[in-house]
Amino acid sequence: MEATIVKDKEKSIWNILETVCDPEIPVLSIIDLGIVRAVQVNEISDTVELTITPTYTGCPAMDMIGAQIRLALAEAGYHQVNIQQVLSPAWTTDWMSESGKQKLQAYGIAPPVATNFNQVYLEDLEIACPNCGATNTKLVSEFGSTACKALFQCKDCLEPFDYFKCH
Amino acid sequence: MLQQSIKSFIQQDQQIQYLLHLADNALILSHRNSQWCGHGPILEQDIALTNIALDQLGQARNLYQYAALLITEKTGISTTEDQLAYLRDVGEFKNCLLAELPNGDWGQTVLRNFLMGSYQFFLYQELQQLASGQLKAIADKSIKEITYHVRWSADWVVRLGDGTTESHARMVQALELLWSYTGEMLEPCDYEQGLIGTQSSYIKAAWEAKIAAVLAEGNLVHPTNDWMQSGGKKGLHTEHLGYLLAEMQFLQRAYPGLEW
Numbered sequence: 001m002e003a004t005i006v007k008d009k010e011k012s013i014w015n016i017l018e019t020v021c022d023p024e025i026p027v028l029s030i031i032d033l034g035i036v037r038a039v040q041v042n043e044i045s046d047t048v049e050l051t052i053t054p055t056y057t058g059c060p061a062m063d064m065i066g067a068q069i070r071l072a073l074a075e076a077g078y079h080q081v082n083i084q085q086v087l088s089p090a091w092t093t094d095w096m097s098e099s100g101k102q103k104l105q106a107y108g109i110a111p112p113v114a115t116n117f118n119q120v121y122l123e124d125l126e127i128a129c130p131n132c133g134a135t136n137t138k139l140v141s142e143f144g145s146t147a148c149k150a151l152f153q154c155k156d157c158l159e160p161f162d163y164f165k166c167h
Numbered sequence: 168m169l170q171q172s173i174k175s176f177i178q179q180d181q182q183i184q185y186l187l188h189l190a191d192n193a194l195i196l197s198h199r200n201s202q203w204c205g206h207g208p209i210l211e212q213d214i215a216l217t218n219i220a221l222d223q224l225g226q227a228r229n230l231y232q233y234a235a236l237l238i239t240e241k242t243g244i245s246t247t248e249d250q251l252a253y254l255r256d257v258g259e260f261k262n263c264l265l266a267e268l269p270n271g272d273w274g275q276t277v278l279r280n281f282l283m284g285s286y287q288f289f290l291y292q293e294l295q296q297l298a299s300g301q302l303k304a305i306a307d308k309s310i311k312e313i314t315y316h317v318r319w320s321a322d323w324v325v326r327l328g329d330g331t332t333e334s335h336a337r338m339v340q341a342l343e344l345l346w347s348y349t350g351e352m353l354e355p356c357d358y359e360q361g362l363i364g365t366q367s368s369y370i371k372a373a374w375e376a377k378i379a380a381v382l383a384e385g386n387l388v389h390p391t392n393d394w395m396q397s398g399g400k401k402g403l404h405t406e407h408l409g410y411l412l413a414e415m416q417f418l419q420r421a422y423p424g425l426e427w
Contacts (some may be wrong), residue, residue: 008397039236054225055228056222056225056312057222057225057308057309058223058226058228059225059229060221064294064350087229087305087307087308088303088304088308089307090304090307090311091308111289121318140211141214141215141217142215142315142319143214143215143219143315143319144218146218147218147221147312165315
């Protein structure tokens with residue numbers, strides 16, 4: 001019986017975390033990004049144990065994400081929350097959900113195309129323009145407005161756009 | 168100033184010295200790169216270098232946090248990453264001299280990043296194999312970022328080296344200036360011996376091969392002088408580091424314990 005209650009609680013926490021967004025890419029939830037690695041409810045101490053992993057080591061959004069998680073869980077009645085940050089295994093864009101990739105695309109950011117991190121030769125990748133869909137695009141800069149993005153331009157519609165790098 | 172008891176503890180603990188050496192390399196290089204913010208040759212490259220500086224700052228933070236945790240556990244005196252970054256003086260910093268040299272022009276900046284980034288790449292590759300626990304985790308995480316950094320800086324070395332007469336001449340000048348500061352990275356000192364001592368020959372060989380290949384592609388003649396500067400790892404720095412720290416540490420020195 002108790003085990004079921006814990007499972008239900010954990011399930012509801014995963015659902016709550018779906019509503020916590022990345023402050024820099026607000027269409028993506030932290031679940032879409034794959035940065036929540038584990039959720040555990042300790043019934044005895046009535047504590048929620050969360051494990052999250054940063055996308056990039058210097059990502060300034062991590063502190064804010066932590067605060068937003070606490071806020072969202074407090075609203076649902078979970079006041080005792082321990083958030084542990086782990087570095088290993090290192091976050092990879094392979095953990096991004098399919099729906100996350102579709103949301104990125106709709107938001108105007110080309111989602112990561114390859115699953116192999118070794119494909120860092122960005123100019124060799126075929127990236128479709130999120131505005132017009134053309135694959136006639138070129139790399140402008142390997143680094144974009146945030147650490148996780150590169151800057152591309154569409155040679156058909158001429159729009160510049162961000163590409164979420166494989167990592 | 169760092170508490171005397173913590174200072175004495177660091178002087179006796181090689182593991183902490185090693186972590187601080189890695190952290191200082193990342194922090195000082197990050198700070199130098201961040202000085203380009205708003206001054207890059209074009210907006211995209213200004214953003215690229217500040218992105219790289221941010222990654223390096225993140226790596227430094229992970230290492231300082233880990234060192235602070237170990238110091239706290241071993242001495243029982245609560246220590247933080249900020250104390251390690253902001254309250255140590257020049258002689259306590261263990262970064263390689265290459266990291267602290269002034270930026271110079273864009274060519275000198277990208278060359279320094281290439282020389283040092285390539286070293287960090289092979290070093291972290293080794294640490295993935297040789298280290299365990301949190302240091303291995305930091306290496307696993309950092310190497311993905313460094314891979315992008317080295318690709319970027321190597322591209323620039325080739326572009327400028329093999330570019331116009333002016334850009335080529337400036338890269339030759341930068342290479343002459345920086346070369347004698349590269350040897351220090353590849354010669355392990357006492358606190359490095361324990362972990363990477365036997366593997367340092369691999370790092371050296373891999374670094375040399377990488378540098379030779381990129382210099383050749385950039386139409387730059389490989390330097391032949393082998394007299395090398397050293398001292399940074401032991402706290403003997405150039406006159407430049409003091410000025411850098413004076414600026415970087417000002418806030419914590421003037422308003423101790425201030426939080427953002």
